[in-house]
Amino acid sequence: MNRKMVFYMLGQILKLQAGIMFIPLITSLIYGEKCFLSFLITIFVALVLGFALTLINKPRDKTFFAKEGFVIVALSWVLLSAVGALPFFISGEIPNYIDALFETVSGFTTTGATILSNVEGLSKGIAMWRSLTHWVGGMGILVLVVALLPTDSGRSIHIIRAEMPGPTVGKLTPKLRDMTKALYLIYIVLTITEAVFLLCGGMPLFDSLVHSFGTAGTGGFGIKNDSIASYSSYLQWVITIFMLLFGINFNLYYLLLVGRIRSAIKSEELWSYAGLFVGATALITYNTYSMCENFAEALRNAAFQVSSIMTTTGYATTDFNLWPSLSKGILFILMFIGACAGSTAGGIKVSRIVLLFKRAISSIKHTIHPRSTEAVRFEGKKVENDTIMGVLVYFAVYFICFTVIFFIVLFEPFDLETTLSAVAACFNNVGPGLSLVGPMGNYSIFSYISKIALSFAMLLGRLEIFPMLILFSPSVWKKRRAKS
Numbered sequence: 001m002n003r004k005m006v007f008y009m010l011g012q013i014l015k016l017q018a019g020i021m022f023i024p025l026i027t028s029l030i031y032g033e034k035c036f037l038s039f040l041i042t043i044f045v046a047l048v049l050g051f052a053l054t055l056i057n058k059p060r061d062k063t064f065f066a067k068e069g070f071v072i073v074a075l076s077w078v079l080l081s082a083v084g085a086l087p088f089f090i091s092g093e094i095p096n097y098i099d100a101l102f103e104t105v106s107g108f109t110t111t112g113a114t115i116l117s118n119v120e121g122l123s124k125g126i127a128m129w130r131s132l133t134h135w136v137g138g139m140g141i142l143v144l145v146v147a148l149l150p151t152d153s154g155r156s157i158h159i160i161r162a163e164m165p166g167p168t169v170g171k172l173t174p175k176l177r178d179m180t181k182a183l184y185l186i187y188i189v190l191t192i193t194e195a196v197f198l199l200c201g202g203m204p205l206f207d208s209l210v211h212s213f214g215t216a217g218t219g220g221f222g223i224k225n226d227s228i229a230s231y232s233s234y235l236q237w238v239i240t241i242f243m244l245l246f247g248i249n250f251n252l253y254y255l256l257l258v259g260r261i262r263s264a265i266k267s268e269e270l271w272s273y274a275g276l277f278v279g280a281t282a283l284i285t286y287n288t289y290s291m292c293e294n295f296a297e298a299l300r301n302a303a304f305q306v307s308s309i310m311t312t313t314g315y316a317t318t319d320f321n322l323w324p325s326l327s328k329g330i331l332f333i334l335m336f337i338g339a340c341a342g343s344t345a346g347g348i349k350v351s352r353i354v355l356l357f358k359r360a361i362s363s364i365k366h367t368i369h370p371r372s373t374e375a376v377r378f379e380g381k382k383v384e385n386d387t388i389m390g391v392l393v394y395f396a397v398y399f400i401c402f403t404v405i406f407f408i409v410l411f412e413p414f415d416l417e418t419t420l421s422a423v424a425a426c427f428n429n430v431g432p433g434l435s436l437v438g439p440m441g442n443y444s445i446f447s448y449i450s451k452i453a454l455s456f457a458m459l460l461g462r463l464e465i466f467p468m469l470i471l472f473s474p475s476v477w478k479k480r481r482a483k484s
Contacts, residue, residue, distance in 0.1 A: 001067065001071070001476060001478060002059065004057040004058070005059045005072075006068055006071055006072050006075070007053050007056075007057040008053065008057045008058060009076070010053050011050045011051065011052070011055075011057065013076050013079070013080065014046045014047075014049050014050030014053065014079065014083065015054070017046050017080055018043045018047045020132065020136060021046070021087075021129070023129075024039055024087070024125045024126070024128040024129035024132060025040065025043065027124055028123065028124065028125025028128075029125075030124075031123070033124060033125050035087065035091040036125060038086070038087040038088075038090035038126075039125065039129070041090055042084075042090065045083065045086065046083050049083070067470065070467040070471070071471055071476060074463060074467040074470065074471040075471065077459055077462070077463060078459070080108055081101060081105045081455075081459075082101065084104040084107070084108065084133060085097065085100040085101040085103070086100075087125075087126060088100035088104065088126065088130075091126060093123065093126050094115070098448045098452065099115045101455060102115055102452075102454070102455050103115060103116070103130070104133060105458050105459060106221075106426075106431070106455075106458060107130055107133030107134055107137065107219065108133045108134075108136065108137035108462075109429050109458040109459060109461065109462035110137050110138050110218050110220075110312070110344060110345075110429055110462065111219065111220075111314070111346070111425070111431050112221055112313065112314035112315075112431030112432070113426055113431045113442075113443050113458070114221065114443065115443050115444040115451070116442060116444070117225075117442055117444065119221075119222060119223055119224070120223065124206065127210060127223050128206075128209075130210075131211075131213040131214050131221050133219075133221075134213050134214050134219030134220075134221055135191065135213035135217045136217075137217055137462070138187070138216055138219065138246075138344035139183065139184060139187050139217075139344060182257070186254065187216065190242070190246065191212050191213070191216040192212075194215055194216070194239075194242040195208045195209055195212040197238045198211060201232060201234045201235045201238060202232070203231065206223075207223060210223055211228075211239065214315070215242045215243055216242075216246055216344065217246075218243065218246050218247065218311045218312050218313040218339070218344045218346070218429075219313065219314070219431075220308070220313045220315045226316075227315050228315045228316065228317050229317045229318060236300060236304055236317050237300065237304075239304070239315060240303050240307045240308075243307040243313045243315070244311065246311060246313075246343060246344050246345070247273065247307075247310065247339030247340060247343050247344075248270060248273070248339070249267070249269060249343055250343060251342050252267055252270060266380070268379050269341065269354065269379070272350050272354050273340050273350045276310065276337065280306045280310070280334060281299070281303045281306045283326070283330060284302035284305070284323070284326075284327045284330055285298045285299050285302040287323070287324050287326050287327045288301065288323055291322075291323070301317055301318045304317045305317070306331070306334065309331045309334045309335055310337065310338070310345075310347075311339045311343070311345045312335070312347050312428055312429045313345075313431075314431025316432060316440075319439055320438070320439060321434060321435065321439070328434060332421065332424065332434065335347065335421075335424050335425060335428050335433075336424065336428060337353055338350070338428060345429075346461050346462060347428045347430075348394075348398065348428070352391050352395070355378055355383065355387075355391050356392075356395065358377075358378065358383075359388055359392075362375075362376050397465055397466075397469075401460055401469075402423065402427055402457075405427065405453050405454070405457045406419070406423045408449070408450065409422060409423055409446070409450045409453060409454065412445075414436055414445070417434050417435040418433070418434070418435040418436040418437055421434040421435065421437060422437045422454065423454070423457060425437065426454040426455075426457040426458050427457040427458070427460065427461045428461055429458060429462055
């Protein structure tokens with residue numbers, strides 16, 4: 001383990017976090033709010049810790065391997081959340097640090113689960129920081145670090161693979177920094193485009209920015225107690241469309257950017273993702289039509305909630321707790337599936353579901369015809385057995401971790417629908433669940449132990465389990481042996 005490199009990177013990340021925090025600081029100064037002091041203090045703490053870590057741990061050897069990449073990613077997200085919670089706590093707008101930490105972890109992991117019952121009571125600066133955590137966490141702070149900081153080798157791919165959601169991550173360009181810059185450029189352009197469309201619909205500038213940050217990161221922190229319900233139909237459709245767009249694999253946007261349009265539109269995962277959206281929307285529209293004034297309202301609410309839950313954004317235009325069991329069941333299943341690999345969304349990912357489905361069909365065919373040797377194919381290519389095994393292992397570890405956290409939260413005195421959907425919503429970075437943690441509820445009802453367990457679930461889900469588990473492996477922390 002190259003410990004100096006690990007702590008050096010942590011220092012760089014803290015300095016970058018301090019820089020990002022100037023945005024809510026300036027926001028609070030513009031609106032003349034006292035919370036600017038909480039940002040000044042936090043920026044000072046982050047800079048002191050950041051410079052201390054980089055100066056003390058300046059490494060001679062800047063190369064690192066997969067285990068260092070996983071540890072850097074896991075520790076970074078824990079440290080970012082711990083420091084990022086300070087403005088909420090110091091300002092007194094979330095007076096308990098555990099609650100502030102839960103809110104911050106929820107923000108950075110783009111979960112959108114909240115302990116707040118009155119988000120409209122937040123100051124503009126704190127509301128901006130709360131939504132900005134979504135935008136930073138959506139693409140990943142480590143991806144931003146790789147894009148901005150010079151690297152001495154191509155081993156930073158270990159960081160990208162540990163942080164970017166999905167079964168596999170490869171290079172789109174020969175140079176890793178060029179790839180990360182391209183991804184962030186696409187991310188920024190899409191965010192700005194959404195903000196412009198929201199402004200054109202009459203949404204105020206501040207509202208447009210925070211909702212664009214929340215949509216881009218597929219996070220779902222809003223600034224209204226009713227989430228998106230009080231905004232116009234046009235604005236709801238804009239957010240619906242952009243939630244879907246941010247749920248698409250960003251590799252496809254890059255292919256479009258370089259003119260490889262045919263390769264992008266032939267994506268099997270993209271068409272599976274679109275098919276799930278259309279099918280679920282059609283079923284829920286039919287199932288809830290009698291509860292709405294007209295077909296247009298039923299379609300809009302169904303499309304919005306399917307898009308919101310499937311991309312694990314968590315915005316709401318209606319209380320889907322009141323929907324029939326069929327519609328709630330569809331949304332519950334979509335919580336687990338999630339959107340595309342390589343997007344800002346959480347969940348298991350459409351690509352893994354498709355691969356698992358194809359592997360099951362292949363196994364059935366092999367049982368019927370033992371001599372058959374039909375290979376599993378995905379995106380027009382043969383899928384190697386190691387990839388299939390990786391998907392199966394991920395599913396196994398996923399449900400083990402899910403079960404452990406579920407049994408911790410099960411000690412709460414709530415109904416099964418609340419506890420089960422709370423764990424599902426946090427593990428899959430969705431935000432709102434069902435019953436007491438539905439779109440009109442919040443997570444303040446849980447004990448501190450459950451909030452810590454659910455915060456860990458959010459980190460597990462965002463980082464796709466293994467970086468957080470590897471962090472606790474004693475063998476990973478052994479010092480690297482000197483070469484003879």
